[in-house]
Amino acid sequence: MQSSKQTQKVDSASEGFREAALFTITAIIAGFAVEWLTAGSGITIPRWPVNFLFLAVLAVSVAIVGLTLRKHPLVAWLGGIPVGLSLIVGLALLSFIGGVLPQDPAHPGTLVATLRLNGMFSSWPFAFVTLLFLFNLGLSFLWKVVPFRVANLQFMLFHGGFWIALSCGLLGSSDLQRLIIPLNEGQESSIAYEMPSERPIQLPYSIYLKDFQIDEYVPQFALYDPATDQVLEEKSKMVPEVRKGARAVWPGVATATVLEFMPDALPDKDGNPVPSKAHKGVPFARVRAEADGQPPVERWISGGGPEIKPQFLPVGSYFIVIAPGAPKAFRSHVMISGTDSERRVAVLEVNKPVDFRGWKLYQMGYDEKAGRWSTMSLVEAVNDPWLPAVYLGFFMIMAGNLLYFWKGVKKMEAA
């Protein structure tokens, strides 16, 4: 009894799987064959409106095939789980290649370049598998929508959402524009650059950079060993922060105490620090240090800047140095002007992009050599007309997910 039940299960589970696996392998081999014949040139997704037409044709053909030939065994198989599973495995394998090998330009003529293993996600095998995937997913979705039953809502949201996000994300990638706008304080610019070609592009708006600012974390001080070019570990394993009263102990070597601290100062004629006004100074600290068995020494030390030499405090054969804090935040105060008279004052900061007429403007970088004194700011401008469709897909996935969670938990309670 037990064993007959089991063989039955095995049969229903493996039914159609061999054909499905063969089908997926064929698609992958065909894709690699195209790459090989075209020396790994990959697929170029057409831009609006051709990509949209392609999507429409795909959706309509899924609908027609799904609705008229639903009973046909071949079509039923094409929209069934064995094909879906094989394609999931196929997609995972291709992603595996793309996740292990660097996706950077490779020497032409090498096997990696000829099969486009270095550009997996714009390759023909990936495109073929994804296309079949959309067909399979589309059919399974359709068959849960027609006839409509509320009980299938979770399935519709999850599968439909994934269909929309995947198709619109991939097909819309050709309409995505990511441009870099270099800005200098006190100047206005409407020229952006496409990367990596560095092709200049005229924007339909211009940006004026009023001010660029960097906030840093509190600077830290460390005991530096010039003999080994390394920093000694403090007792607490922490790099001590420069704060008035902060005390650091390097067991068996030295101790140091911060007597005074000025986060932003410039040296006067005698080298004594004076607080600076325009955020242009460097951190200064008056430190008393004691090497083991020697009298304490005391003096001002400072971090360095473009016009200021750093100052150290020698302790035995070591030096106490100030290391600048890591950047905490950087932001650009800008004014954006459209071609008409519309103007907007905005602050661009990492994680806080600003929307302007369909474009999102991001704080991207600055002159890292100048660090805190940078007067240059890099802004990225992104235009992604397909974003609302992709986000619709994301939100459907999340809604389906919530229902799934709900049903799962309810079932568990029943168990």
Add this chain to the structure above:
Amino acid sequence: MTLVEFPAIAKAAIACWGAGSLLQIPARKSKPASLVSWLLMIGGTSLLVWFLVAYWITLERPPLRTLGETRLWYATLIPVVGFLVEYRWKIGWLKYYCMGLAAFFLGINIASPDVFQKALMPALQSPWFIPHVVVYLVAYVLLAASSVAGWHNVWLKFRDKSSAVSESMSHYLALLGFVLLTFGLVFGALWAKEAWGHYWTWDPKETWAFISWLAYLGYLHLVARKTKGTVLQWYLGLAFLVLLVCWFGVNYLPSAQNSVHTYSGAS
């Protein structure tokens, strides 16, 4: 609370779990022994919760930045799953694996301590940071538990002692884990749009998150096809290996050189 105190607290937690586990033997016959055993095991976990909170306060940022910090969360949460499973399904063995796994993670952290760093790079300062990482963390915790349960079920099968309750437990752990994995993935994409300008760039970390998601998606479709229980238990046992690559193996892959997600300093 800093990492200086960490080894003592971690060892104390492991000792509590170990003593509590040993006391489970007399606990079968004695109520007081059972009580003390549970107090010890929960006490071990509470120690870690206390350390996490205090460490968070000292750091002035959530301790979720480095791999060492996330291991600390796993070590704290995985035994909780074991305790809850016992409470919910009266399945006792899972908690020992969970505490063992947690002790292993604590051991790694004792052997190779993190650097104590307060700085949080600007891209990580986002309202998405905590939901994204926490959802992923809990997903990994549940899937780790489902993998352990999967291996245990394979072992039971091997000795002809399969248990339907135990198999449905590994299934629900995987199901809940998958739901959270999906949320983590979508939250990550939404965050990436705000921080880096695009929601998906096939960065190695993203690619591996996608592969892990596909692995569990494959599991759910095998279940929908009424695949044999043993196959599913093997699958769950092995699927976690993919998650492990995604979690900390990515940093060592050739593709990771240009990843924006291999935060420098994470070890």
